[in-house]
Amino acid sequence: MRISLRTVFFMLCGLLGGLYLLSVYGALGRTLTQQPNVHSPQKPNEHSPEQQRRQKAVRVAMQHAWHGYRTHAFGHDELQPLTQSGNIRWGNWSISLLDALDSLKLMELHTEYAEAKAHVRNIDFTRSPHGFTISVFEMTIRALGGLLGAYELDHDPLLLQKAEEVGRTLARAFDTPTGLPYSQLDVNNPKSSGAGMASLAEAGTMQLEFKQLAQISGKREFWDMAERVSDVLEAGSRTHTGLYPMYISVLTGQYAKWTEYTVGAMADSFYEYMLKQYIMHGDDKYRSRYIASVDAITSTLVGRTKGNLAFVGRLANDGRLVREMEHLACFYPGLLALGAQVLDRPQDLLLAEELTHTCFVAYNMTATGLGPEHVYFIDDGGLGISPSDSRYMLRPETVESLFVMYRITGDQKYQEWGWQIFESIEQYARVEHGYAALVNVLQTNMTSNLEDSMESFFLAETLKYLYLLFSPPTVLPLDEYVFTTEAHPFRIIK
Numbered sequence: 031m032r033i034s035l036r037t038v039f040f041m042l043c044g045l046l047g048g049l050y051l052l053s054v055y056g057a058l059g060r061t062l063t064q065q066p067n068v069h070s071p072q073k074p075n076e077h078s079p080e081q082q083r084r085q086k087a088v089r090v091a092m093q094h095a096w097h098g099y100r101t102h103a104f105g106h107d108e109l110q111p112l113t114q115s116g117n118i119r120w121g122n123w124s125i126s127l128l129d130a131l132d133s134l135k136l137m138e139l140h141t142e143y144a145e146a147k148a149h150v151r152n153i154d155f156t157r158s159p160h161g162f163t164i165s166v167f168e169m170t171i172r173a174l175g176g177l178l179g180a181y182e183l184d185h186d187p188l189l190l191q192k193a194e195e196v197g198r199t200l201a202r203a204f205d206t207p208t209g210l211p212y213s214q215l216d217v218n219n220p221k222s223s224g225a226g227m228a229s230l231a232e233a234g235t236m237q238l239e240f241k242q243l244a245q246i247s248g249k250r251e252f253w254d255m256a257e258r259v260s261d262v263l264e265a266g267s268r269t270h271t272g273l274y275p276m277y278i279s280v281l282t283g284q285y286a287k288w289t290e291y292t293v294g295a296m297a298d299s300f301y302e303y304m305l306k307q308y309i310m311h312g313d314d315k316y317r318s319r320y321i322a323s324v325d326a327i328t329s330t331l332v333g334r335t336k337g338n339l340a341f342v343g344r345l346a347n348d349g350r351l352v353r354e355m356e357h358l359a360c361f362y363p364g365l366l367a368l369g370a371q372v373l374d375r376p377q378d379l380l381l382a383e384e385l386t387h388t389c390f391v392a393y394n395m396t397a398t399g400l401g402p403e404h405v406y407f408i409d410d411g412g413l414g415i416s417p418s419d420s421r422y423m424l425r426p427e428t429v430e431s432l433f434v435m436y437r438i439t440g441d442q443k444y445q446e447w448g449w450q451i452f453e454s455i456e457q458y459a460r461v462e463h464g465y466a467a468l469v470n471v472l473q474t475n476m477t478s479n480l481e482d483s484m485e486s487f488f489l490a491e492t493l494k495y496l497y498l499l500f501s502p503p504t505v506l507p508l509d510e511y512v513f514t515t516e517a518h519p520f521r522i523i524k
Contacts, residue, residue, distance in 0.1 A: 077502040084449055085500035089137045091456065091465075092493045095484065096134065096142050098464030099126050105149060111464035112482040120168060120486075121158035121217070124149065129172045129490035131180035131189075132518055136506070137497055147180070151188060155195045156217060163214040163224070166203045167232040171299075171516040172486055174200065174239045179518025181246070190246060197243045197252055209258040210280040211236070226281050230274050234263050234300030235515055237307055242520050260307075263300075264319065272319075272326025273345070274300065291345040293327060294356035299515035301327075302361065305369050306512050310522055320369060324378060327362075332381070335407050335414035339391065340384035343407075353407040354418055357425050360389035360401075361515075364431035367438045368508065379438070386435050389428045390447045391415060396471040399454030401428055422468040424459060424484065426491030426517065433495045437508050448499045455492075491517040 077085075095109075103109040103116025107125040110117055127146050134143040155173070158164055174196045181189035202220065203211040212224025213232045237256040244253035266278055266285045276289035276296045293301055304320035307313060327342065333351055334340050342359050344352040363385035370379035393401040395413060402417035403425075429448055436444035458476065459465045465488060467481040494517050498505060511519045 081500045088497040095464050109484045110482045111461050111466050121164040125172050126486040128176035129486035133494045135183045155199050158217050163216045166211050170236045175514045175516045175518040206280045208262050208283040227277050228280050229296040230300045272322035293362050294359040336409040337414040339388050341407050360427035364434035367434050386431050397474050398458045398471045400471045402471050420470040422471045424488040429495045433499045
């Protein structure tokens with residue numbers, strides 16, 4: 031296995047940071063790891079003046095981030111805030127603009143939204159730079175999902191027209207022996223094909239978007255294409271009921287035998303879309319699959335420290351539980367809470383509260399108050415949690431779960447935790463021309479501690495979920511809307 035110098039650097043940072051935390055935060059850990067209160071679901075509180083103030087502060091942050099993108103990267107895929115430039119890393123489809131559309135509309139940034147929507151007309155979704163291959167997964171959740179989410183709030187036919195254009199382009203990736211999509215697509219070459227393997231998330235995170243496109247466009251072929259993928263994923267032979275390997279062959283429909291099991295990278299949103307397909311369309315097979323997955327994950331991947339911090343790890347090939355949790359996996363408590371409410375599974379809400387608490391601890395334990403990319407769980411008599419990758423990439427998963435937990439339980443502590451995270455973002459990630467990722471959340475000296483990156487999901491998800499956390503519960507209520515894995519709202523149609 032090749033290990034880059036960059037990887038070694040981050041591993042050393044995580045190790046040194048962990049030793050530092052163990053010496054400094056031992057006493058704090060006893061407070062942080064106290065068991066959260068568990069209570070019956072209740073309605074969130076009314077929109078108090080304090081929450082209105084916080085909501086407006088998030089709106090201002092969105093304006094600041096958008097201004098940086100508009101000024102230095104408009105029409106490009108992403109803003110690079112430190113060099114005041116843009117990149118085309120996703121194929122020059124203006125991905126930040128598409129991903130941000132419904133956030134701009136939701137936050138009533140009318141001028142910004144109108145300008146962004148006007149630009150959509152000029153994007154050619156049948157082309158990308160010569161020799162460039164696009165990620166089918168990322169373009170599904172960011173481009174197609176972004177256009178459909180904006181159409182849900184606006185109903186401008188232009189948005190649906192461009193969504194169909196994206197859908198038709200991406201549909202070429204599904205022309206495989208099994209119907210599973212290639213993970214990469216050269217949109218300039220109609221005869222091109224991708225690699226023979228796809229991750230579970232790449233294959234299993236397109237059903238909401240393509241089924242939504244089918245429903246609002248009347249094009250049944252998009253629905254059938256998405257449903258066929260789900261059937262192939264379910265038919266592949268597996269060792270563990272309810273758990274799915276991380277990789278599958280798009281040529282044979284069989285899972286790789288050498289992979290781990292996880293709810294983190296390469297798998298996460300596959301499990302998410304089981305429940306959300308049931309909520310959106312009422313198909314009971316997705317309900318059954320989701321329940322089986324929760325039961326398997328709870329019994330196989332969930333662990334606890336001696337201090338009783340719950341976490342979701344990975345199952346290695348040898349059956350060993352790897353006691354590491356990714357920031358990406360912090361979406362899972364929000365999913366559990368949603369499933370607990372929809373399916374009347376109160377035991378899932380108990381675990382959701384525990385895991386949300388752990389995800390917040392991962393933020394609260396660091397010097398910046400921002401959460402690391404990966405944390406490792408150890409039984410040392412102290413905090414029991416240590417960063418193993420100390421980067422902060424402006425990710426949304428923890429605030430996503432805080433939003434869902436608040437909407438379902440009405441417990442204001444989730445608003446307080448979210449506000450604390452937002453203040454840390456403002457203090458350490460805000461720069462003159464937008465927001466930047468952090469190299470090391472354990473360092474408060476920002477000299478050489480910022481990365482020249484503001485990914486589109488910061489606009490689409492992180493700021494949107496923070497805004498909704500401080501909004502009245504009547505704004506995009508969870509009994510009327512389902513949020514895609516990129517936080518694009520789809521109205522429930524059964």
